[in-house]
């Protein structure tokens with residue numbers, strides 16, 4: 183239900199929902215969010231005004247670079263009738279050591295929702311613990327749930343239900359893989375994951391996901407029969423010093439035409455972007471007919487608008 187007063191107006195709100203990792207929401211909530219994403223996207227395409235977040239404010243805290251996440255959240259808030267404030271470590275008191283708990287207490291008395299992109303998942307968890315308003319993970323080293331929200335919506339939009347399908351992850355054992363693994367367990371699909379030797383998948387998460395995840399030494403075998411093949415850069419933000427070592431280690435973990443030929447004929451290719459053609463993906467695949475990367479990027483906007491609406495005003499019928 184919509185909030186009748188701002189959370190800053192009284193005692194701390196007892197139970198605030200946050201979106202810090204995929205496991206924070208249920209299958210039913212994801213079904214609702216995907217329905218809302220379609221409705222909100224269709225409205226946007228018709229240039230229909232829709233302002234459920236009029237006078238609401240999003241604070242965006244970025245401790246890592248971004249193109250898609252910043253633009254989709256900032257544009258999305260504006261399109262929903264609200265506004266967004268962009269904060270970086272350097273241009274705020276974060277770089278001068280203001281405790282995260284204090285930042286959370288202050289921001290959450292001034293705005294209605296907070297999005298954070300940072301390094302450690304523990305930072306967003308600590309922020310959320312002290313926040314009176316919903317907190318969204320806009321990427322940490324461990325999770326990237328907003329991207330997976332958009333990716334699954336993109337799959338459903340293109341191919342129908344994802345339940346029972348195979349999603350192949352080829353490449354580094356990064357935040358994206360972790361979020362895919364959590365989503366598989368909740369939504370009933372299987373992840374085939376292949377990472378190079380020396381880049382192991384989080385063992386605890388693997389154990390939690392059980393049969394939802396199958397690990398392959400050979401990336402080509404991981405792709406066999408898959409309905410969606412996806413990857414990410416070989417060197418994620420924060421690991422730039424390892425670039426040359428990683429280029430050698432990941433050389434066989436490139437999604438190319440040979441790999442896509444082993445997947446199901448209906449298979450899609452996704453990449454969260456930015457991409458490096460000739461490294462983790464060939465130009466022929468990312469620019470080819472199975473690639474949906476531009477729809478995927480656009481759907482960050484629509485999926486996050488549905489997420490913002492849900493977290494700030496709750497379920498809506500219209």
Ligand code: CP
Pocket residue numbers: 247248249250251252321329454455456
């Ligand atoms: N995919 C993604 O999160 O893009 P940005 O790093 O540009 O935000």
